Amino acid sequence: MDQERRVALKFAYDGSKFFGFQRQPDKVTVEGMLVKALEKIGGIASSRECGYRSSSRTDRGVSALGNIVSVRTSFRVEDLCSALNSELEGIWVYSAVQVPEEFNPRAARIRWYRYYLARSGQKPSVLKDIAARFVGIHDFSSHSRKDNRNPMRKIDSIDVSERGLFYAIDFRAESFLWNMVRRIVWMMNEGSSGRLSLDSIGPDAAKMPPRIGLSPPEYLVLMDIDCGIEFPIDRRAFVGIIRNIERRVRQDAMRLEFTEEMSRLISR
């Protein structure tokens, strides 16, 4: 055991395996499992006394490739990722670095979210036009679920690119409000599919539509968070994660074989 100091962890997770991010009694959540694993390996005595801080509380169903939490621990930093991964399923901790005590992952410079919007005849030029309306500083009250935070937010960029069956829509901002990305994507999809007049689209649109919907969470991924520190890939965790990825690829391929066979059978 080393001396106790603050450590930041960077990790990915498959949102479909959890009941959201935030700890809840009797529910399997990302944060809940992470804290439990930290306790189990002896990394922390309890979540209350470890100075636990998290960066982004993603919605139920949302996945992440780069979320960050930080705790005080005396566990050897070199062993932390692989020890945690041996206790986890659907979460992959790939980097652990020592940080100053004042480090708070909540205070990020840039958060990068990607939404995978299934392509179904939307006009790319209209998607980009709508995206541009949301970039910059705006009051996002009507494009988020109400909480007690300041509704003014600055979106740095929204990029749209084709990616297989999907449009990848990349959002970058210091921070987002609750449901904000999924509401904007819903607007982009409705507008570019011709189901909503372009006059009523935008954070400052004169006449908002009567209802702003929510695109489904399982196509949203928190890609990365920039907190101003480097997170090198842990070498020991790497081997286990690669093995895990290979298994996932086999499972994905199997799922696809099954779906394709069913499609063939039913269309015969």
Next chain:
Amino acid sequence: MDQERRVALKFAYDGSKFFGFQRQPDKVTVEGMLVKALEKIGGIASSRECGYRSSSRTDRGVSALGNIVSVRTSFRVEDLCSALNSELEGIWVYSAVQVPEEFNPRAARIRWYRYYLARSGQKPSVLKDIAARFVGIHDFSSHSRKDNRNPMRKIDSIDVSERGLFYAIDFRAESFLWNMVRRIVWMMNEGSSGRLSLDSIGPDAAKMPPRIGLSPPEYLVLMDIDCGIEFPIDRRAFVGIIRNIERRVRQDAMRLEFTEEMSRLISR
């Protein structure tokens, strides 16, 4: 409501969504959900009094494209599939036909199982050589989990073909013993990977290996059962199932995007 008569149902299911096939108290099983759906739509009053008969009880984790059950019902046959599908998830009922009262799906002519064996350097010629040893009439005691059935079985054919990441291994027989396909596949894999001497492989091998393992269930699919009757695809169920398949393809593609991004991130 029509007069009560016997109806046979043909259906597919994703084994990963269920705790096996057979009904169990407090567990979500294929049979359990199917019977519950039949009760819910008013197709049967209770499972005890409907003369329920099933064809193949697949192991936990095993999927199917063509399993068969039969019940007595007065529900309109033309409406049965779509009514059931509206109550089901992970099970797709695609054909319902009226059959004689004596019809028993257990008495099938041919059952066709496919195992998707991940390709990882096995020799195809050895796979085929081992497969050939199991074809024909043999005592499969050592290649099945014990139950009180006659261990003599006749395998009509075992075909090996390449299919994407996998070898598709197709087994055809009138009936199989418990775990029989998964044990034979385990032998085929061990033998063709050079981990087991070919002398010790085969139903009648002189010296059996000390332990015969079990290949994982999630790569096994009950492809079809031939009971000697035609099962035309129900037109109304077709539309719903196709929509379901399209959603599954999107989900599969999303899963693959996530896995690939994680692979990229971790290998950077």
